[in-house]
Amino acid sequence: MGMTLQFLSIASGSSGNCYYLGTDNYGILFDAGVSLNTLKKAMKEKSIRMEAIMAVFITHDHADHIKSVGGLGEVHGIPVYATQAVHAGIESNRYVTVKLPTSRRIIEKDRTVTIKDFNITAFNVPHDASDCVGYLIQYKHHHFVIATDIGRIDQTVGEYIRKANHLIIEANYDREMLLRGNYPLFLKERITSGKGHLCNTETAVFLATHFDSHLKNIWLCHLSKHNNLPSLAYEAVGKALEQSGIRVGEDVNLTVLPRSVPSEWYYLE
Ligand SMILES: [Zn+2]
Numbered sequence: 103m104g105m106t107l108q109f110l111s112i113a114s115g116s117s118g119n120c121y122y123l124g125t126d127n128y129g130i131l132f133d134a135g136v137s138l139n140t141l142k143k144a145m146k147e148k149s150i151r152m153e154a155i156m157a158v159f160i161t162h163d164h165a166d167h168i169k170s171v172g173g174l175g176e177v178h179g180i181p182v183y184a185t186q187a188v189h190a191g192i193e194s195n196r197y198v199t200v201k202l203p204t205s206r207r208i209i210e211k212d213r214t215v216t217i218k219d220f221n222i223t224a225f226n227v228p229h230d231a232s233d234c235v236g237y238l239i240q241y242k243h244h245h246f247v248i249a250t251d252i253g254r255i256d257q258t259v260g261e262y263i264r265k266a267n268h269l270i271i272e273a274n275y276d277r278e279m280l281l282r283g284n285y286p287l288f289l290k291e292r293i294t295s296g297k298g299h300l301c302n303t304e305t306a307v308f309l310a311t312h313f314d315s316h317l318k319n320i321w322l323c324h325l326s327k328h329n330n331l332p333s334l335a336y337e338a339v340g341k342a343l344e345q346s347g348i349r350v351g352e353d354v355n356l357t358v359l360p361r362s363v364p365s366e367w368y369y370l371e
C-alpha cells in the first residue's frame with residue numbers, strides 16, 4: 103500500500119502543464135504551468151497537501167510550464183529544480199514576477215538527484231526554450247518517464263523513453279489540422295521544426311517501432327487546443343501499436359490526458 107506509486111495529471115496542454123508523482127506520504131511536482139490558485143484548487147480536490155510536496159522539477163522556461171514556480175518556491179518554500187539555463191530563463195521571464203532567490207536548485211543533465219525514495223534524472227530534449235529536459239523517475243521497480251515539448255525524438259530522447267514502464271509522451275498536433283488551420287506560417291514552421299513539438303504520427307511511429315514489453319502505461323500529453331483532438335491522438339497511436347501486434351488495453355494501457363482538468367488517479371503497482 104505505502105509502496106504504490108501514485109500519478110496524477112493536474113493539467114496538460116499548451117495552456118498549462120503540471121504532473122504529480124507520489125506515495126501515500128509525499129509527492130513531487132513536474133512543471134508548474136498553471137496559476138497557484140488553479141493548482142491549489144486541484145490539489146484540494148485530490149486531497150494533496152501542499153506540505154507533502156517535496157520538490158518541483160521544471161522541464162523548461164515556457165510560460166505553460168512555469169506559471170506558479172515563484173509561488174511554490176518562495177511562498178510555500180518548495181525547492182525548484184531546473185538546469186542552470188532554465189533557471190536563467192525563469193529569472194529573465196517577465197511573466198514570472200516572483201523570482202527564486204531561496205528555492206532555486208540547479209540540476210545537470212544525466213546526473214541523478216535523489217528526493218527521498220525517488221531518483222530523478224534529467225535528459226536533454228530538443229525544443230526552442232532556453233534549455234529543455236525530460237525526466238526519468240526511478241521509484242522502487244518503476245521507471246517513469248516524462249517526455250514533453252520535443253521537436254524530434256533524437257537518440258538521447260529515444261534511449262530514455264525506451265527505459266520506461268510508464269511514459270508520458272507528447273502528441274501535440276495532427277498534421278492535417280495544423281497545416282489547414284489558421285496559425286500564421288511562422289508558427290506552423292516553428293511547431294513542425296525539429297525544435298517545436300511532436301505530432302501524433304511521429305509519436306505513434308516511434309512507439310510502434312520501439313515498443314518493449316516492459317512498457318505498461320502510455321499517457322499522451324500536451325495536446326494542442328487548436329490543432330488536435332483527443333480522438334485523433336488516441337487513434338493514431340492506438341492503430342500504430344495494433345498494426346505492430348501490440349494489444350492496447352492488454353499489453354499496454356493508452357490514455358489521452360485531459361487538457362485543463364485533473365486526470366483520475368493512477369495507482370501503479
Ligand atoms: Zn509546453
Ligand SMILES: [Zn+2]
Pocket residue numbers: 162164229231251
Ligand atoms: Zn515549450
